[in-house]
Amino acid sequence: MSLHSRVLWSQGMFLLPHHFQQEARHVEYEADMRLRATGPHAWGFFELALDEGLLAVGRVGISRAAGLLPDGTPFSVPQHDAPPVPLEIPADMKGEMVLLAVPLAREGVTQVRYDDAGAPDLCRWRATSEELRDHTNAADEPEPVQTGALELRLLRAKEATDAHALLGVARVLERRSDGQVVVDRGYIAPQTRIDASQQLSAHASLLHGLVRQRARALAARMGQSSHGVSEMADFLMLQALNRAEPVFRQHALAPTTSPQALHLACLALAGELSTFTGEGRCPAEHPLYRHDDLQATFTPVIADLRRMLSTVLERNxxxxxxxxxxxxxxxxxxxxxxxxxxxxxxxxxxxxxxxxxxxxxxxxxxxxxxxxxxxxxxxxxxxxxxxxxxxxxxxxxxxxxxxxxxxxxxxxxxxxxxxxxxxxxxxxxxxxxxxxxxxxxxxx
The missing domain is CATH 2.60.40 (Immunoglobulin-like)
Structure with missing residues (x-):
């Protein structure tokens, strides 16, 4: 039996809640599979902002967040979903991840919690009541409708299990003696677009500025009367920079591209510049793209690009x-x-x-x-x-x-x-x- 099989509707069948629940699961499954077919990394944050005030009092909380969990579950805090309860950070927590978690939909497990009944760690939804109107009838009075609120929660990495869909939120470095929580500002959460958090969009803007500045300086130097066709290295580097500058301009000024696209652009430029500044004139072996560890993915190649773009080519x-x-x-x-x-x-x-x-x-x-x-x-x-x-x-x-x-x-x-x-x-x-x-x- 499949939890996502299609319901076969037929005349005269006796309808139960099971039928509609199964139909909803089937539709969600098909939508999720089609989305994943468009790209291997169709999950992560669209937006993420920590509550800075809570960090000062020893807790990690979310003020705004939106995106897709790895299982395809959408969320939007606080527009649609309630913020998860802030996580109290103990004094001995150092270098550990804080994760946004939701229990996975599993066969044979109750997914809805009514009032305080049911195990909160296992339920995906919490039953709520909303007053809704019939949008086809202007004279209709609101009626109470029971809906499910997504049970978002924040967990320490050591508390997370395979029963949860997880997204990294922050890496806690320490809790100081005054109670303030220090987080790793270089951590890059999984995201579907580079402007979901500050780090990647800042990297794109910085690289665009460096590429543009270096290209302008080379073009000006080549315009001097003492410059001849023998300065082939300058021509080739200017060609590489002029090829990269429009790409990084798009990433910097319209930062809705995916992190993987930015990573590929960085690798391509690093490979070309290694011809002029790299050891052995060959590109370094940078880490492969990992959607769940963007900090380790981007840090080496960004550092190499900053070094290579700041290196002054000495004229022979x-x-x-x-x-x-x-x-x-x-x-x-x-x-x-x-x-x-x-x-x-x-x-x-x-x-x-x-x-x-x-x-x-x-x-x-x-x-x-x-x-x-x-x-x-x-x-x-x-x-x-x-x-x-x-x-x-x-x-x-x-x-x-x-x-x-x-x-x-x-x-x-x-x-x-x-x-x-x-x-x-x-x-x-x-x-x-x-x-x-x-x-x-x-x-x-």
């Missing part, structure tokens, strides 16, 4: 300004003294002359060295830092047509002086029409 190539001085002298001050000790320096040159002439004449007619030694290098025709012509532009630098690239020799005493001073000077003799120079430091 840094352009150093070459300031023009009198008599063909140019001066460069390194923004980071460490560059002189660890970076490779490349001088890019372009002039309105045949390419081969520029490649051969420019190194011979240029003097590079420490600013305090440049006068002697030029006037006494002493050798400065050597320039070695490169066949192609280094991959880290932006490519510009017509430019030739020369690597600066960092050996010898002259470069040691540059390391100590953090600046470089150069003088270009001869005629180089329309000479355009760029100095680049490439981190090794």
């Amino acid at each position: 190539a840094v352009q150093i300004d070459l300031a023009e001085r009198n008599h063909g002298v140019r001066m460069a001050v390194f923004p980071d003294p460490e560059l002189a000790r660890s970076a490779l320096f490349v001088l890019a040159a372009n002039a309105q002359m045949p390419a081969e002439q520029l490649r051969t004449r420019f190194p011979a007619q240029s003097k590079l060295g420490p600013p305090e030694r440049l006068r002697d290098l030029v006037n006494l025709a002493l050798p400065g830092l050597a320039l070695r012509s490169l066949p192609t532009a280094p991959r880290q630098l932006p490519f510009h047509a017509g430019f030739h690239y020369f690597e600066i020799d960092r050996g010898g005493e002259l470069w040691k002086q540059i390391e100590r001073g953090g600046s470089l000077a150069m003088h270009v003799a001869g005629d180089f029409p329309g000479l355009d120079l760029e100095l680049w430091a490439i981190r090794q």
Whole structure:
């Protein structure tokens, strides 16, 4: 025999309450099965708010709550159902869950409690009387109708059994000596939408802000004239962020999506960003989605996303300004003294002359060295830092047509002086029409 079988109505049958009860169970069962077919996690809170005043006096209570229990039972406090009796928290209760519970409908068990009769821990419904009118008759007087009120209650985790449909409400950390109950504010109750409680909607808003801010910063950096196509990492990261930003905007501004959808969006973004910031360039193995433990599900991936979105990608190539001085002298001050000790320096040159002439004449007619030694290098025709012509532009630098690239020799005493001073000077003799120079430091 099935508790959910369909009633076979036939003419002349003798009607009993059993028939209508069985029909109600069958309809509820079919509705529940259809709902579960639309998604595996069609249960949880739509809304949840604890009574903060009760926490101050040693109890846990609910001021507002609505949702579906795991067995499909709907509830709405206080709009439709009475709030459960607040749970008194003993002094020795630490790190334990408080659960919203309703006895499961079981065959052979009385589900309705009349007055004070019947075991309250086993009954799903409490009989009440309501004055109802016939909505098809405007002249009808209200008549008393016996209805069932859902017997919601709050239980400690150690008191809950398999005979109850359960939803986590709060995790109690401790009860202080002054009687105040401290709950874990990071706990995320099972919910069908991310705005049912504050935590997930706050995570969605935070991630949207971080993604948007990082994308805007990257876009601005790529708009600089010194940025070339060689900065492929910036382009790829901006592409990943631009793909994620509209999704997180929807989650943040229209937070009716399911927690699982937000979790999948977080995993997708974490996987893409691990290409740039992760160890081994591969994504971490985050916990699988657990609808009954959303805190453990979201905490690791949210922490990783915050870290990755806050990580500043160091640019491999840094352009150093070459300031023009009198008599063909140019001066460069390194923004980071460490560059002189660890970076490779490349001088890019372009002039309105045949390419081969520029490649051969420019190194011979240029003097590079420490600013305090440049006068002697030029006037006494002493050798400065050597320039070695490169066949192609280094991959880290932006490519510009017509430019030739020369690597600066960092050996010898002259470069040691540059390391100590953090600046470089150069003088270009001869005629180089329309000479355009760029100095680049490439981190090794």
